[in-house]
Amino acid sequence: DGGITQSPKYLFRKEGQNVTLSCEQNLNHDAMYWYRQDPGQGLRLIYYSQIVNDFQKGDIAEGYSVSREKKESFPLTVTSAQKNPTAFYLCASGGQGVNQPQHFGDGTRLSIL
Amino acid sequence: GEDVEQSLFLSVREGDSSVINCTYTDSSSTYLYWYKQEPGAGLQLLTYIFSNMDMKQDQRLTVLLNKKDKHLSLRIADTQTGDSAIYFCAALPNSGYALNFGKGTSLLVTP
Numbered sequence: 001d002g003g004i005t006q007s008p009k010y011l012f013r014k015e016g017q018n019v020t021l022s023c024e025q026n027l028n029h030d031a032m033y034w035y036r037q038d039p040g041q042g043l044r045l046i047y048y049s050q051i052v053n054d055f056q057k058g059d060i061a062e063g064y065s066v067s068r069e070k071k072e073s074f075p076l077t078v079t080s081a082q083k084n085p086t087a088f089y090l091c092a093s094g095g096q097g098v099n100q101p102q103h104f105g106d107g108t109r110l111s112i113l
Numbered sequence: 114g115e116d117v118e119q120s121l122f123l124s125v126r127e128g129d130s131s132v133i134n135c136t137y138t139d140s141s142s143t144y145l146y147w148y149k150q151e152p153g154a155g156l157q158l159l160t161y162i163f164s165n166m167d168m169k170q171d172q173r174l175t176v177l178l179n180k181k182d183k184h185l186s187l188r189i190a191d192t193q194t195g196d197s198a199i200y201f202c203a204a205l206p207n208s209g210y211a212l213n214f215g216k217g218t219s220l221l222v223t224p
Binding site for chain 1: 121153154155156161201210212217
């Protein structure tokens with residue numbers, strides 16, 4: 001079945017450690033997105049990529065990094081510079097054109113040890 | 114950036130209709146979306162409407178758009194306990210690809 005796969009479902013980070021969240025899609029979508037969700041805050045955009053080898057910062061990019069080497073994959077690294085990383089992270093993808101809605105993965109919950 | 118506002122909570126009895134409301138500030142928004150999120154899960158796309166439409170119906174779901182007032186609503190007919198979830202309204206600005214989300218409305222359906 002086509003869809004978006006995020007892994008792992010749960011992740012724990014130690015102080016000073018970088019961690020990478022995986023996002024893979026087989027929907028042949030050009031655009032991919034990373035959102036952060038905190039309780040009562042809705043979704044906030046971290047990074048997005050409209051095409052391979054290109055990405056743009058969203059509203060809260062500080063302390064995060066991404067790469068887009070393949071169309072199917074858009075990993076997110078939470079660096080040690082992100083001082084409050086505990087949150088639910090959601091990856092989404094969408095086709096080209098403004099009438100192509102975004103579809104979401106099941107999320108990764110990141111916690112601090 | 115655009116603001117998207119939703120009421121935080123709604124409680125209805127099983128079998129009644131639910132109406133979840135949303136307002137947005139960017140009048141150039143091209144598409145407006147409703148997503149559903151169950152506990153610990155991602156967002157599931159329910160429906161969306163193009164800004165030149167007034168209404169869209171899809172089975173139990175009816176979306177109404179008042180573009181003049183920048184008001185969007187989602188009506189769920191014959192609400193069931195399985196409809197209990199958080200519902201997010203999102204707007205796509207004319208200027209880009211990234212959606213602007215509201216904070217979500219928690220719908221509780223009681224027997």
